[in-house]
Amino acid sequence: MTMTSIAQLIIGVTDLGAAFLFMYGLKRMSSPVTAPSGIFVAGVGMLVAVLASFLYVFDVATAAKPHLMVNVGLGVFALIVGGSIAWWAGKKVAMTAMPQMVAIYNGMGGGAAGAIAAVELFGDKAPGTTQLVVTLLGALIGSISLSGSLIAWAKLEGVLKKPLRIRGQQYFNILFLLGTLAVAGYLIYVLQGASSQLLPTPQLIYVFFGCALIYGILMTLPIGGADMPVVISIYNAATGLAVGLEGFVLANPALMIAGMVVGAAGTLLTLLMAKAMNRSVANILFTNFGGPSKHKPSHIKGSLKPTEAADAGIFMRYAKSVIVVPGYGLAAAQAQQKLYEFVKLLLAAGVSVKFAIHPVAGRMPGQMDVLLAEAGVPYDLIFQLDDINEEFKTTDVALVIGANDVVNPAARTEKGSPIFGMPILNADQAKQVYVVKRGQGKGYAGIVNALFYGDNCNMVYGDAAAVLTTMIEAVRGLGAKAAA
Numbered sequence: 001m002t003m004t005s006i007a008q009l010i011i012g013v014t015d016l017g018a019a020f021l022f023m024y025g026l027k028r029m030s031s032p033v034t035a036p037s038g039i040f041v042a043g044v045g046m047l048v049a050v051l052a053s054f055l056y057v058f059d060v061a062t063a064a065k066p067h068l069m070v071n072v073g074l075g076v077f078a079l080i081v082g083g084s085i086a087w088w089a090g091k092k093v094a095m096t097a098m099p100q101m102v103a104i105y106n107g108m109g110g111g112a113a114g115a116i117a118a119v120e121l122f123g124d125k126a127p128g129t130t131q132l133v134v135t136l137l138g139a140l141i142g143s144i145s146l147s148g149s150l151i152a153w154a155k156l157e158g159v160l161k162k163p164l165r166i167r168g169q170q171y172f173n174i175l176f177l178l179g180t181l182a183v184a185g186y187l188i189y190v191l192q193g194a195s196s197q198l199l200p201t202p203q204l205i206y207v208f209f210g211c212a213l214i215y216g217i218l219m220t221l222p223i224g225g226a227d228m229p230v231v232i233s234i235y236n237a238a239t240g241l242a243v244g245l246e247g248f249v250l251a252n253p254a255l256m257i258a259g260m261v262v263g264a265a266g267t268l269l270t271l272l273m274a275k276a277m278n279r280s281v282a283n284i285l286f287t288n289f290g291g292p293s294k295h296k297p298s299h300i301k302g303s304l305k306p307t308e309a310a311d312a313g314i315f316m317r318y319a320k321s322v323i324v325v326p327g328y329g330l331a332a333a334q335a336q337q338k339l340y341e342f343v344k345l346l347l348a349a350g351v352s353v354k355f356a357i358h359p360v361a362g363r364m365p366g367q368m369d370v371l372l373a374e375a376g377v378p379y380d381l382i383f384q385l386d387d388i389n390e391e392f393k394t395t396d397v398a399l400v401i402g403a404n405d406v407v408n409p410a411a412r413t414e415k416g417s418p419i420f421g422m423p424i425l426n427a428d429q430a431k432q433v434y435v436v437k438r439g440q441g442k443g444y445a446g447i448v449n450a451l452f453y454g455d456n457c458n459m460v461y462g463d464a465a466a467v468l469t470t471m472i473e474a475v476r477g478l479g480a481k482a483a484a
Contacts, residue, residue, distance in 0.1 A: 011055050014254075017045075018254040025042025109145070114143045136188065139208070144219065144238065147220075148231070163221065180211040236269075244257075272359065313471030316399065317474075321397070325403050327403025329438065337375050339401065345472065345475045356388045358403070360406065400434070406424055428451045428454055435451070438463060
């Protein structure tokens with residue numbers, strides 16, 4: 001066998017092996033128990049696929065093909081720089097900043113797909129109409145994912161604090177998208193050998209990519225913070241699809257399989273999250289939900305009833321059952337370790353403790369599950385909404401930490417509310433509710449939470465870490481007195 005045939009054989013086998021590792025790793029990520037090993041397996045698959053790409057340098061028979069690696073030094077340099085930045089960022093990023101990191105990485109994946117498409121287009125290496133259409137489609141989706149993900153990052157990071165909206169923006173966005181598709185259509189016409197053209201081919205390609213990037217910005221700017229978890233999921237699916245399309249152009253099975261699997265998983269997650277918010281994906285993308293609410297709530301009876309953290313901690317120590325509802329405030333205070341320390345004290349005293357997770361709690365799908373896993377909370381104590389919601393009726397105490405909209409009973413009762421119809425955790429049905437909040441601020445939907453004014457609800461104001469520390473000290477103090 002020649003060096004070329006050996007390289008081709010190894011590349012083919014490693015690509016299929018990498019694709020299998022991607023799928024197997026993604027499957028294991030479906031459970032919190034196996035997710036860490038799933039991430040590792042998928043990472044190994046990515047490493048294998050990257051290393052195999054260096055073998056293209058031996059494939060002299062493919063010298064005219066676009067995937068031939070002609071600069072090994074530049075590839076190694078890119079790996080070192082990119083790998084070092086990713087390793088440093090992964091170690092440094094806080095749990096509260098994880099959604100921003102995911103948004104950035106989604107965008108980078110889309111940008112990589114767009115870059116592959118650019119090489120194809122500028123090098124005129126898409127020989128047929130089908131390949132050209134697929135290349136442009138991958139470029140469009142990848143570019144939108146790149147610029148849209150960067151806007152999502154800016155919103156999550158607080159760089160862009162409010163949605164940017166103008167009258168008739170939705171119609172303008174549609175017209176802009178149609179214009180972008182028209183540029184793509186004309187580019188296909190030009191690249192297929194037409195003699196007449198308005199602009200030279202390179203300028204047309206620049207115009208196409210510029211329009212695609214601008215459309216990603218225009219599409220994301222009007223969307224409010226409440227919908228950012230779903231937007232991240234949408235762009236994750238888009239990136240996967242773009243990568244899969246460019247894998248088809250390059251005839252690379254690893255890219256095709258991995259991209260389509262990620263695209264399908266991201267699409268499914270998007271639909272599940274939209275269902276959890278009782279909204280359609282179109283409603284999220286093309287309406288003003290997530291911005292400042294103009295809804296005027298009905299008159300809320302009752303008043304806010306503050307209580308001391310020590311009193312709340314002691315009350316839970318003598319309860320029979322407690323359900324904890326974690327929210328973004330818990331992540332912001334980095335109080336997950338303190339929370340589990342408090343929970344262990346309750347468990348040791350014979351109190352039944354469970355955690356209730358809403359599908360869209362926090363700023364990213366699964367953020368609360370990861371947060372609790374990081375603190376060492378056993379998986380058998382963590383329950384999703386459908387599995388635990390009926391138990392609130394018979395629970396002594398619901399402890400809500402930093403959550404707001406996902407426990408707002410307005411979703412059940414107020415038809416004019418922007419969250420009406422959204423499935424919520426029925427924390428208000430517990431015999432006693434303690435809500436830990438830093439202040440009297442509203443949630444992402446910008447509406448007052450009637451739960452906080454309920455007869456069975458007390459507010460415990462303060463940073464979650466400080467509040468939980470006080471609760472821990474109060475419960476331990478009871479044990480010290482009993483021992484004395």
